[in-house]
Structure formats: structure tokens, C-alpha cells
Amino acid sequence: MEQSLSEFMAGNLETFWHMTGFYNATWEHFVMLAVGVFFLWLAIKKNFEPMLLVPIGFGILIGNIPFSAGMEVGIYEEGTVLNILYNGVSAGWYPPLVFLGIGAMTDFTALIANPKLMLVGAAAQFGIFGAYMVALALGFAPDQAGAIAIIGGADGPTAIFVSSKLAPNLMGAIAVSAYSYMALVPVIQPPLMRLFTTKKERLIKMKPARAVSQNEKIIFPIVGLLLTCFVVPTALPLLGMLFFGNLLRECGVTTRLAKTASNALTDIVTILLGMTVGASTQASEFLTIETIGIFFLGFMAFIIASSSGVLFVKLFNLVLPKDKKLNPLIGNAGVSAVPMSARISNNVGLEYDPSNYLLMHAMGPNVAGVIGSATAAGVLLAFLG
Amino acid sequence: MAVSTAAFAQGRKGLYINEVMVQNDSSVVDDYGLHHSWIELYNSTHASMEISSVYLTNDSTKPTLYPVPLGDVNTEIPALQHVLFWADGEPNKGTFHVSFKIKPGETLYIFDSDQKTILDKVTIPADLAANTTFARKADGQGGMSQDAWEVRDGGDKYITPSSNNIIVDTNTKVESFRILDKNGIVLTLMAMAIVFTALLVLSLCFYAISKVGSLVSLLNKMRSHGVDPKTIAETENLAHDSGEEIAAIVMALHEHLNAHDQENTILTINKVKKAYSPWSSKIYGLREIPRR
Numbered sequence: 107m108e109q110s111l112s113e114f115m116a117g118n119l120e121t122f123w124h125m126t127g128f129y130n131a132t133w134e135h136f137v138m139l140a141v142g143v144f145f146l147w148l149a150i151k152k153n154f155e156p157m158l159l160v161p162i163g164f165g166i167l168i169g170n171i172p173f174s175a176g177m178e179v180g181i182y183e184e185g186t187v188l189n190i191l192y193n194g195v196s197a198g199w200y201p202p203l204v205f206l207g208i209g210a211m212t213d214f215t216a217l218i219a220n221p222k223l224m225l226v227g228a229a230a231q232f233g234i235f236g237a238y239m240v241a242l243a244l245g246f247a248p249d250q251a252g253a254i255a256i257i258g259g260a261d262g263p264t265a266i267f268v269s270s271k272l273a274p275n276l277m278g279a280i281a282v283s284a285y286s287y288m289a290l291v292p293v294i295q296p297p298l299m300r301l302f303t304t305k306k307e308r309l310i311k312m313k314p315a316r317a318v319s320q321n322e323k324i325i326f327p328i329v330g331l332l333l334t335c336f337v338v339p340t341a342l343p344l345l346g347m348l349f350f351g352n353l354l355r356e357c358g359v360t361t362r363l364a365k366t367a368s369n370a371l372t373d374i375v376t377i378l379l380g381m382t383v384g385a386s387t388q389a390s391e392f393l394t395i396e397t398i399g400i401f402f403l404g405f406m407a408f409i410i411a412s413s414s415g416v417l418f419v420k421l422f423n424l425v426l427p428k429d430k431k432l433n434p435l436i437g438n439a440g441v442s443a444v445p446m447s448a449r450i451s452n453n454v455g456l457e458y459d460p461s462n463y464l465l466m467h468a469m470g471p472n473v474a475g476v477i478g479s480a481t482a483a484g485v486l487l488a489f490l491g
Numbered sequence: 492m493a494v495s496t497a498a499f500a501q502g503r504k505g506l507y508i509n510e511v512m513v514q515n516d517s518s519v520v521d522d523y524g525l526h527h528s529w530i531e532l533y534n535s536t537h538a539s540m541e542i543s544s545v546y547l548t549n550d551s552t553k554p555t556l557y558p559v560p561l562g563d564v565n566t567e568i569p570a571l572q573h574v575l576f577w578a579d580g581e582p583n584k585g586t587f588h589v590s591f592k593i594k595p596g597e598t599l600y601i602f603d604s605d606q607k608t609i610l611d612k613v614t615i616p617a618d619l620a621a622n623t624t625f626a627r628k629a630d631g632q633g634g635m636s637q638d639a640w641e642v643r644d645g646g647d648k649y650i651t652p653s654s655n656n657i658i659v660d661t662n663t664k665v666e667s668f669r670i671l672d673k674n675g676i677v678l679t680l681m682a683m684a685i686v687f688t689a690l691l692v693l694s695l696c697f698y699a700i701s702k703v704g705s706l707v708s709l710l711n712k713m714r715s716h717g718v719d720p721k722t723i724a725e726t727e728n729l730a731h732d733s734g735e736e737i738a739a740i741v742m743a744l745h746e747h748l749n750a751h752d753q754e755n756t757i758l759t760i761n762k763v764k765k766a767y768s769p770w771s772s773k774i775y776g777l778r779e780i781p782r783r
Binding site (some may be wrong): 242247249474477486 | 673679682684698701
């Protein structure tokens with residue numbers, strides 16, 4: 107039977123209509139699009155972690171445009187452009203590249219000059235394992251609990267790396283939760299720092315640390331890699347790249363590589379990582395009761411991590427000589443939100459004594475937190491992977 | 492050629508005979524719908540393994556009895572996966588049909604491409620019944636020991652051609668934690684101990700390195716001053732040559748040598764309020780790339 111021209115056109119228009127976002131949209135799509143716009147608003151208007159929240163927020167918009175399955179555009183459809191870009195997240199090779207950049211950007215001088223600050227970075231990792239216990243109590247399976255708890259490390263790439271291995275279905279919510287709370291560190295940490303310290307403790311002035319030789323800075327990434335990765339080889343992708351990036355920076359003969367790793371490469375990977383993580387947060391996976399649980403646990407993890415860092419410094423002070431006491435306000439910096447949490451230590455310290463600059467002292471536990479959270483990630487992968 | 496052979500030899504470690512069925516009356520059939528004896532090989536490595544040009548044989552005096560043919564993409568075994576060879580003595584049926592038949596009591600070998608290295612071998616029990624297999628208890632485990640093998644009759648002990656000998660339906664590690672560590676306290680204690688240990692060792696190591704560094708720089712300084720390193724008193728002086736001490740020494744020398752000239756004799760020592768410290772210097776900023 108021959109089709110008339112009008113029937114032919116109507117048929118094609120109907121097919122086209124069925125392909126449009128308007129036809130395929132559900133209320134969940136609009137909720138997710140609103141979440142994406144909210145993230146963009148936070149980043150652009152409130153300046154909350156814009157380098158991360160702009161790619162993630164826009165990625166949420168990209169990932170939640172409604173379409174009919176089989177159009178070969180979706181992030182979960184094999185071989186699509188988004189799917190190829192998403193491989194860096196699902197196969198876990200974006201986070202180590204970000205760590206390469208972090209290593210090339212990070213000055214470990216504060217830590218090398220005062221190695222005992224590494225223990226503060228270790229103590230703050232209790233946030234991860236405290237949140238793990240809370241997650242178990244809420245009914246999450248051990249591997250899911252481990253993936254969620256890593257939010258307490260306050261380290262986005264590590265959270266993505268661990269969740270992509272332990273609970274890939276929760277990765278979107280975990281990543282968004284981790285980055286959201288990292289952006290909220292200036293809101294979450296100061297009240298806890300005040301709660302757990304006395305005025306006298308906040309006024310402790312720490313001695314300027316000794317100067318660190320260039321040789322020590324070069325030895326640090328080599329020895330750091332060997333010692334930490336011999337203990338936790340599962341953290342090798344993260345710690346290997348972190349220390350490699352740092353060696354590029356400190357050795358003095360690879361300046362060009364260090365600049366590329368810390369600037370162009372990090373920027374490229376951050377763009378792709380943020381955008382694809384955002385795009386992976388599709389309504390069916392994101393709008394669940396579990397997501398609310400993940401956000402709650404992320405909040406708990408940040409509180410426990412910040413508190414345990416501060417409390418550990420107070421405890422540590424009991425055994426330190428009088429002239430070597432640490433200011434507990436640097437304890438919050440044990441989470442690896444670099445350098446934001448160190449800046450918070452400094453700002454809170456200045457509120458109580460305008461001449462007490464804690465920034466460089468807080469950078470010690472802060473960069474130790476990066477090593478600590480990567481080590482903790484390795485431990486979780488070893489036990490639960 | 493020698494180089495490629497050596498490379499293959501190194502790469503094929505981890506290829507094992509994993510399960511064998513001699514008399515197949517009712518088990519799996521080949522591509523032609525026929526029941527034949529079969530030999531399952533297992534790639535125990537975590538990388539795919541190309542097995543073309545290794546040799547399968549049931550006679551150690553004829554190691555090259557069946558060379559796995561080149562040029563078939565299916566001879567690349569994915570990581571931790573299996574491949575099945577039909578021991579029907581009809582190699583013209585395809586890559587996975589070997590040129591010999593097998594009997595109970597025989598020993599099967601995999602020879603590497605150098606025709607000398609035995610990658611794996613197993614002796615089939617002489618009393619192996621029909622439709623039973625002789626299989627490794629765990630895939631790829633136990634090396635060439637016969638103790639690593641068991642007879643499987645398809646009852647409680649599954650016959651598993653082209654799949655794992657142990658069927659795992661849960662992550663045993665996660666299950667163990669779920670059952671034995673319900674509150675997460677054990678994992679927390681162990682994990683925190685590991686994290687603390689790793690960073691404590693790193694911390695101690697850098698204390699040691701800083702001490703050694705200080706000592707080396709002190710010795711270098713002593714040598715440059717022509718001081719005998721064994722002189723402890725001198726060592727202490729060099730170690731604490733602060734600005735104030737140097738100023739005092741210079742003043743004393745000045746007085747002792749009576750090196751006065753026409754000066755107003757007023758010495759003013761101003762305290763510098765903002766003493767230089769690398770901790771407040773912009774050149775040591777977080778994003779500064781050091782140069783030699």
C-alpha cells in the first residue's frame with residue numbers, strides 16, 4: 107500500500123518526536139537537571155570549588171538529557187564518545203593522573219621539616235573508618251560501606267578510585283558527595299575546631315620549622331613511595347603517581363614535565379573527570395534512598411575526620427616537650443582537602459592571635475592527609491576489593 | 492627468533508592443564524556435536540596469554556606432537572580464563588582438535604615453544620571412570636603436584652569444562668567481614684594500625700634522614716674550615732655559629748688586635764622585626780617549581 111506524502115511526513119515527525127528529550131522526559135530527569143543547575147550556581151555565584159563543581163554540574167546536565175535508549179549517545183552505551191571518556195573513571199585511570207598533578211604541585215617541605223606531623227595526617231583518617239562503622243550500622247554491605255567511607259578522606263580522586271572498584275553503582279553519588287563536602291570544609295570545620303579546643307590551646311605558637319635541603323626534598327618521594335607502597339601495594343596507582351609527580355617537581359631537572367603535570371595535564375584530566383562523573387549521575391542511580399544515606403555518611407565522615415585530627419593533636423601534646431607543643435588548630439588539616447583545610451587552620455588561628463600564622467605548620471598534616479587517605483584507600487581495597 | 496622464543500617462554504609461565512576428561516559419553520560436545528576426550532587449559536595470569544606455538548603431547552619423547560597453530564585469534568586466552576582442546580586425534584577439524592587421543596594412566600604435557608621447557612604436566616589416574624574428570628582443586632593452583640588434583644564425578648564435585656573449577660558466587664572477603672566484623676571495629680583497628688604504621692615509619696625515616704643530612708652538612712662545613720672532625724668542641728662551635736656569636740667574636744678580635752680607626756664608636760644593633768624565614772617567603776609558595 108502506497109503511503110501519501112503527508113502520512114510519510116507525519117510518520118517521520120512522530121519518530122523524531124519520540125526521539126526528543128521532551129517525549130522521553132520524566133520528573134526524575136528534571137530533578138537531576140535542577141541538581142546540576144544548583145551545582146553550577148554554587149560554583150559560579152558562591153565560588154564553591156568552581157574548578158570541580160562547574161564540570162560536575164554541567165556533566166549532570168549532560169548526563170540527564172532524556173533520550174531513547176539505542177541512540178548511541180549515552181554515557182553507559184558502549185562505544186559512545188561519553189562512554190569512551192567515562193572509561194577513565196570506570197577503569198580508574200583518571201584519579202592517578204590527578205594525583206600526578208597533585209604531586210607536581212605539592213610542596214612537602216612542611217612535612218619533611220617536621221615529620222611528626224605525619225601522624226596527624228594518619229589520625230584524621232579515622233574519619234574514613236568511623237564512617238565505615240556508621241555505614242555498616244545503617245545497613246550498607248561492607249564493600250559499599252568502604253566505598254562511601256572514603257569520602258572522609260576529603261579527597262575526590264581517591265573517592266572515585268575506591269568507589270569505582272568497590273561499589274561502581276554508588277560512584278556518582280559518592281563523588282558528588284565528596285566534592286560537595288570539600289567545598290563546604292570552611293563551613294564544617296571551624297565550629298568543630300572551636301568546640302574541641304580551649305582558648306589557651308588556640309594561642310599556642312609553634313616554632314618555625316627548620317630549613318629543608320633540596321636533597322631531602324628529592325629523597326622524600328623516593329623513600330615515601332618505597333615505604334608506603336611496600337606496606338600497601340594496592341595504593342600504588344595513587345601513591346606511585348603522587349610521589350612521581352613530586353619527584354618531577356623537586357629534582358630540578360624536569361621542570362618542563364613538572365609544569366605540564368601540574369598545569370595542562372591536571373586541567374585536562376580534571377575537566378574530563380568532573381564532566382564524566384557528573385554525567386554518570388543518572389536519575390535511576392542517583393535519586394535513591396541510598397544517596398541520602400551517602401550524603402549523611404559523607405557529612406559524618408567529615409565531622410569525624412576533622413574532630414579526630416584536632417583531638418589527636420591534643421593527645422599528642424601530652425607527650426611532647428613544652429617548647430614543642432602543636433597548636434590543635436592544625437589537626438583539622440589532617441584531611442586531605444589541600445590547601446583549603448590548612449587555610450582554615452590559619453584563619454581560625456589568626457582570629458585568636460593576629461600574629462599566629464599557622465598556614466605552613468598546617469600544610470604538614472594537610473599533605474600527610476593526602477598520603478594517609480591514599481594509604482587508607484589501599485587498605486580498604488586490600489580488605490574489601 | 493631466539494629472542495621471540497625467549498619472550499614467549501617467559502610469557503607462558505602461568506599456563507596450566509586444569510581439567511581432563513578421558514571417556515566422554517554424555518558430557519560436553521564439540522563444534523561437530525560429537526563427544527570426545529577433552530583437555531582444559533587455564534591462563535592463571537592477570538594478562539591475556541597467546542598460546543600459539545606451545546605444544547601439547549601425551550608422550551614426553553615427542554614434545555612437539557601437537558603444536559598449537561599460529562594465526563588463530565582464539566588462541567589468545569584472556570586473563571584467568573580457560574580454553575578447551577578436544578583429544579580426538581583429528582587436527583584437521585580445527586585449532587582446538589589435537590593430533591592424539593588420550594587414555595587413563597597417561598601423562599599429559601604442555602611444552603613451551605623451545606620444545607624443552609615443560610610448562611605443566613599431569614598424570615591421569617589409571618582408574619578414571621567414564622564421564623568423570625581429573626581436575627585441579629582450585630584453578631591454576633598447586634603447580635605440577637598430583638596432590639593438587641582430584642577426581643570429579645559431576646555430583647557434589649562439579650565437572651566444569653571452560654569454566655572455573657571453584658564456583659564463587661560471593662566475594663568471600665566481603666562476606667567474611669559481613670559475618671565476623673558486623674560493627675566494623677576489627678577492620679577499623681587493623682586499617683588505622685596500618686595507616687599509622689606506614690606514616691610512622693615514613694616519619695621516623697625522615698627524622699633519620701634529617702639527622703644524617705645535618706651531620707653531613709656539618710662535616711662539610713668543618714672540612715671547609717680546615718677543622719679536624721674529631722674535635723668535638725670545635726664541632727659544637729661550628730654547629731652553633733649564630734649571628735650573635737659571630738658578631739661577638741668579631742668584636743673581640745677587633746678589640747684584641749686594637750684595630751681601631753676613626754669611628755664614632757657607636758654600635759647600634761637593631762632588632763629586625765620581620766626576620767627572614769622561608770616559611771613566610773613567597774618564593775617557597777605551593778605552586779613554585781624549584782630550579783637548580
